[in-house]
Amino acid sequence: MALPIQDLPAWARLNDVSFDNVEVTTTVDKGYGVVSQKDLAAPEGTVETPQLLAVPHDLILNSLAVEEHAKEDKEFKQLLEAVGHHPPRVNVLLFLLVQLARNSSHAHVGVSNPWTQYLQFLPKTVLLPTVWTEDERPLLKGTSLEVAVGAKLRALDNEFEMIREASSDIPCWNGLLWHSGAVSLKDWVHLDALYRSRCLELPKSGESMVPCIDMINHSSDPSAYYDQNSDYEAILLLRPGVSMSKGQEVTISYGDTKSAAEMLFSYGFIDPESTSESLVLPLAPFPDDPLAKAKLVAFGKAPKVHVARESGSIRWDSNFAYLKCVNEEDGLDFRILQDNEGNQQLRVFWQDEDVTDQISEFQKLVAQTHPLPEVLRLRVAVSVQENLEIHLKQLKSELPRHDSSTIREECLKHGLLLRQIETSLLEDAIQALEQEKNSLLEAENVVAYLGSMETSNSDLVGEEASNEADDFS
Ligand SMILES: C[S@@+](CC[C@H](N)C(=O)[O-])C[C@H]1O[C@@H](n2cnc3c(N)ncnc32)[C@H](O)[C@@H]1O
Numbered sequence: 001m002a003l004p005i006q007d008l009p010a011w012a013r014l015n016d017v018s019f020d021n022v023e024v025t026t027t028v029d030k031g032y033g034v035v036s037q038k039d040l041a042a043p044e045g046t047v048e049t050p051q052l053l054a055v056p057h058d059l060i061l062n063s064l065a066v067e068e069h070a071k072e073d074k075e076f077k078q079l080l081e082a083v084g085h086h087p088p089r090v091n092v093l094l095f096l097l098v099q100l101a102r103n104s105s106h107a108h109v110g111v112s113n114p115w116t117q118y119l120q121f122l123p124k125t126v127l128l129p130t131v132w133t134e135d136e137r138p139l140l141k142g143t144s145l146e147v148a149v150g151a152k153l154r155a156l157d158n159e160f161e162m163i164r165e166a167s168s169d170i171p172c173w174n175g176l177l178w179h180s181g182a183v184s185l186k187d188w189v190h191l192d193a194l195y196r197s198r199c200l201e202l203p204k205s206g207e208s209m210v211p212c213i214d215m216i217n218h219s220s221d222p223s224a225y226y227d228q229n230s231d232y233e234a235i236l237l238l239r240p241g242v243s244m245s246k247g248q249e250v251t252i253s254y255g256d257t258k259s260a261a262e263m264l265f266s267y268g269f270i271d272p273e274s275t276s277e278s279l280v281l282p283l284a285p286f287p288d289d290p291l292a293k294a295k296l297v298a299f300g301k302a303p304k305v306h307v308a309r310e311s312g313s314i315r316w317d318s319n320f321a322y323l324k325c326v327n328e329e330d331g332l333d334f335r336i337l338q339d340n341e342g343n344q345q346l347r348v349f350w351q352d353e354d355v356t357d358q359i360s361e362f363q364k365l366v367a368q369t370h371p372l373p374e375v376l377r378l379r380v381a382v383s384v385q386e387n388l389e390i391h392l393k394q395l396k397s398e399l400p401r402h403d404s405s406t407i408r409e410e411c412l413k414h415g416l417l418l419r420q421i422e423t424s425l426l427e428d429a430i431q432a433l434e435q436e437k438n439s440l441l442e443a444e445n446v447v448a449y450l451g452s453m454e455t456s457n458s459d460l461v462g463e464e465a466s467n468e469a470d471d472f473s
Contacts, residue, residue: 001102003120005032012119015059015114017212022052022250031123033217034250041243046283052224052250053236053401055210059114060234062208064260066095073111079173080164089195092209096191101182109176110470118211121296125270127410128193130156135406139415142394143422144261144279160188196266204228219251220273226252260421260426270417280421284386285324294334295323298348299359305384307429314432316384325379326366374443381440385433392426395419
């Protein structure tokens with residue numbers, strides 16, 4: 001069920017949301033947005049700029065608010081307890097799933113609240129890559145989002161199954177959520193997209209959804225910002241130095257340090273004016289490394305390489321790339337230790353020191369303590385460059401043939417933009433790595449090391465040759 005946006009002012013009045021000289025309307029290309037109803041100005045240097053919106057604290061939706069709702073709603077409390085402790089985001093999504101089920105089945109399980117209705121104002125489609133179709137997702141092939149979106153979809157599937165399992169023993173929820181067919185995995189994926197594209201980081205309440213303030217679009221040159229006042233209300237204020245005329249769109253910044261991939265992943269669009277030039281790619285251990293499994297377990301996170309262009313130059317870093325490129329002969333060791341309770345633990349040792357707790361700083365640690373730091377850096381640079389080349393090759397390979405009528409324009413536009421941004425960054429990073437490799441090859445201890453390797457190889461060849469001669473005799 002959807003409610004027309006013209007009904008939002010009535011909902012706002014009923015719930016004490018105050019709009020001051022602004023209104024929600026439909027924009028040309030960004031769905032809903034907020035525009036000013038009169039000329040507005042906040043002179044430079046003013047401390048108290050005009051307030052455009054105020055949303056009462058009890059409408060702010062986060063994990064804590066969900067627990068408050070549960071106190072007044074016995075049936076929801078039962079559901080929340082059955083699902084157990086999960087990240088705050090899951091509690092909020094569960095709360096929204098219940099409102100969605102109520103709206104679609106007209107069944108009144110538990111107590112309805114302002115969000116039951118507010119959800120009906122929100123867009124039915126949010127084009128984040130997790131909701132792209134099978135035809136649209138190949139646009140991400142070779143980009144840094146290919147693996148991330150697949151992993152996110154699997155995580156969403158697991159969350160939804162976990163909720164189904166935990167709640168299907170509770171008769172009223174089993175009836176509403178599962179028997180009525182009111183909600184499905186598609187709804188969970190949609191709610192997650194709504195959540196990620198609309199949640200704000202409030203100074204006092206933390207990560208939260210805020211009705212009405214979530215109707216404000218992003219700009220790299222924003223006219224407003226949000227805050228929280230002493231009553232914990234979420235408020236929207238005009239920025240100092242901004243003047244705007246009647247009918248102009250009010251905008252905020254969704255952040256200016258996010259990469260193109262992060263913007264697309266969280267908001268479904270890329271604004272090249274406000275994205276940082278960076279990307280994060282997955283990195284696998286060498287397939288023939290006997291320590292590969294131990295390295296992955298000890299690292300504890302998905303191994304990655306981070307590439308960025310900062311002030312015109314390329315920077316890359318990867319703690320896992322360093323772990324990948326060192327071995328026992330460098331001073332790496334894994335040991336299984338047993339604590340007093342008999343639990344076994346994998347510990348990482350570097351040059352006989354237990355560095356398990358420093359594994360997230362492995363690059364720094366090893367770069368400072370390796371006896372031949374330039375030789376190690378060369379090994380890591382070669383491995384990282386190879387990894388980037390594989391991704392670049394995929395990015396440059398032709399996209400699978402598709403029927404353009406099955407790909408939505410917005411997905412095509414932002415998918416191609418992401419490919420273009422990441423291709424350019426990877427090409428420059430590969431070139432920078434080539435330069436770095438060349439200068440490392442000239443470093444004194446690299447020359448000496450490679451020279452010693454050559455000597456021992458030719459000794460070996462000499463020995464082999466003499467063995468062969470022996471064999472012939
Ligand atoms: C917080 S909501 C803003 C309100 C939203 N336009 C709506 O219709 O409900 C964020 C979503 O608005 C859209 N959006 C916001 N700023 C945008 C921009 N500068 N360009 C394109 N889409 C934008 C994206 O779909 C994004 O996921």
